[in-house]
Amino acid sequence: MNMFKEPDLNKANLCRHLKSAAIQTPSNLAVAVQKSHLSKLTYDEIDFKTLNEKSDAIAHALNGYGIKQGMKAVLMVTPSIDFFALTFALFKAGIVPILVDPGMGVKNLKQCFIESKPDAFIGIPKAHIARKLFSWGKSTVKYVLTVGGNELLSGLAGQMTLNRLVIKYPSNNEYPMVTLADDDMSAILFTSGSTGVPKGVVYSHKMFEAQITALKNDYKIKPGERDLATFPLFSLFGPALGMASIVPDMDASKPISANPKYIFSAIEKYQCSNLFANPALIDLLGQAGEQNNHKLTSLKRVISAGAPATLASIKTFSKMLNNNVEVLNSYGATESLPLTKIGSEALLKTTKVTDNGGGICVGKPVEGVVVDIIKITEDNIQDWGTVVNTDLLLQANQIGEIVVKGPMVSSAYYERECATKSAKIQDDKIVRHRMGDLGYLDNQGLLWMCGRKAHRVETDAEVLFSIPCERIFNTHKAVKRTALVGVSNNSVIKPVLCIELNKGYKISKSVLFDELKEIGAKFDQTQNISNFLIHPDFPVDIRHNAKIFREKLAVWAQNKKN
Structure with missing residues (x-):
């Protein structure tokens, strides 16, 4: 008789979940892969056994x-x-x-x-x-x-x-x-390079187990569910959770090129209860659903991660969902995911704070994760005791670098000693990770994102943070998105706001700039931003279509100002 024994989690393997499902629910669907040929959709299927x-x-x-x-x-x-x-x-x-x-x-x-x-x-x-x-x-x-x-x-x-x-x-x-033991290397996952040079993140089975636990406990995913999986790595968690992974016919590296009809068809054929989609796909599907008054009645939850989705796209997408179903926005990175989450109902209530320059709310930490904020510094920090025993640790409502610890947090980059030293802080036997993102914790323990550390603009008079400043100007009806960059003029750094306009919106440059100055003058963090440049089409990462390559825009803006 083939008996499956749960192994000691101090020495485990992600595949134990697959073996368990193969014994407990052998004939249940594990994976279905959609294929399109001449607009006809077919599916390859395999069960757990x-x-x-x-x-x-x-x-x-x-x-x-x-x-x-x-x-x-x-x-x-x-x-x-x-x-x-x-x-x-x-x-x-x-x-x-x-x-x-x-x-x-x-x-x-x-x-x-x-x-x-x-x-x-x-x-x-x-x-x-x-x-x-x-x-x-x-x-x-x-x-x-x-x-x-x-x-x-x-x-x-x-x-x-x-x-x-x-x-x-x-x-x-x-x-x-x-x-394998707790911290033995089980995989190397490279970051996409959309926010810097790609780095190999060392994964252990302990990290995978922590991610599975979070999906079970914080996202309430149960065996027997069916997931429309649009990201290959996340799709592997389906069988590990006893959940079928339904893979649509799309280029996972370019979600913006996906055919919404194919995705809607797969969801409806398999009555998917879960959908994982990045912001670009949320926006694409939401627009398609609105045009055709489409409904996705089988979905019980939608998980969005990779970059902050816009409030407008979440609102549009949510029209397809049942009244009690939310889009769960997750914050994290390849080095540590998921860290926090917030449902769309609570998120949409933060619109006023975001539009007034308060950053983007990414919610409260998931179980087992601790979030701290430290002062902005480029120095390496070897030991957490240095943070605790100095004035580096910040209090509520103070903007600094986000630092996290938890079982899903990676301890090192592969063959990148310098990157490891700059991003990791030793805390006894635990490693904390510096996210490279800026933000603050409010009085309720909610985390608010204020942009990348590398994207802040430091002038002689102040420090400007990308997300709070940009979201103020993004309230203008002509503006699709903005990017704050620093331009050097005689060794003096000046803030410049790059603007991408909504297609088809007619407005003169002089009127637009006057109106933007008027908007900016209302807020402390934007009152000194008065230089604007219109860019025809922002360079963005192909996966999320949301992470703006500000470094490229900064070079472009510098050349424009010279």
Whole structure:
């Protein structure tokens, strides 16, 4: 009799949840992947029992091929049943998957592979063509697997001939799942690079377990639910939660290009109760729903993360939902997610504070997370005692850098000692993470975001924070979004507001600038902002379509002012 025993969480593996679901609900749907061809939609499906058996078989085959525990493997496979089976197989075998965002660009991808030193490269044919062209992992990769169709094709690095790697399942040969200690490396997840150079975040199974616990306890996700998953990493938590992951036919690295009809169809076919969507997708789906008076009656919750969604887009999207269903906005980063959350009902009540320059409310910490605010400094802080014993720790309603601790907080970057030292603070046996974001805690313990530390503008007279200033000017009807940058004039820093206008809105430049000056004069933080530039189309990250590349705008504004 195959009995599954819950392992000690001090030595665990994410795949224990999949094995448990395979025993308790073997025939339940685990994954469904949508495919479109000539506007016709079809779905590939797999249940928990088969997914578990397939990942066992792949884990055995990987070992047989020579890829063993402790090795690192790049995984560049599009969302598919193969993606799920491969990822779980890597975790089961103790092989460290290296996950990157293809949207970060060729140069950044090459640097990621140089730093992570992969032993194996597993990808679709397109990924291998790029690997060859740009010499990704050339000096370290010894094993190559190409994923295509229903089979894995393999060949030794550098050889043109590909030989079949036969994987048979079910084989009745359960894989002896590798279990790791609390802080052992189980994966390397690279940041997208939208707020700086991509860095490899070291993940442990402890971090994954903490994320799963948060989804269960704070987001109330239960086994048997169905999730419309639009982000590959988050979709892996579906089977781990006993929840089916429904993957729509879309480019996950470019959500703004998704077809709303496909997403609506998948939600309705499987009666999805959960939707994970970033702000760009929330906006896209909301507009499509409003145009067609569409309703999504099966959804019980919507989770948005990655960047702050605009209040207007949340309000529009919410028209599709039942009255008691909220959009849950989550704050966090690759290094630590989720940290805080706030429901749309409470968030929409903060509109006046945000429009008056109070920042964006991102809610209260989830269970197990502690948030503190420290004074803004570029110095490394080695020990939390330094913060406590000096005047670095700030009180309520004081803006500073957000520092977090909790079981889902990463302890290091991979092969980035300087980045680790600048972002991590040792607190006894716990590591705290400096988010690089600025904000404050109010008297009720709510966290308010005020922008990136690197995006503040320091003049001789004051320090200006991006989000509070920009949201004041964003209240003008002609304005789509703004970005505050600093421009040097004879070694004196002056604040300049870059403006992207709503398409089709007609207003003269002189009238607009006069009206913006009038708006800014009403608030202390914006009364000294009087230089404006209109930009035709802000450079933004492709994944969230919300993170503005202010560094590029700053260069553009400097050239304009010269």
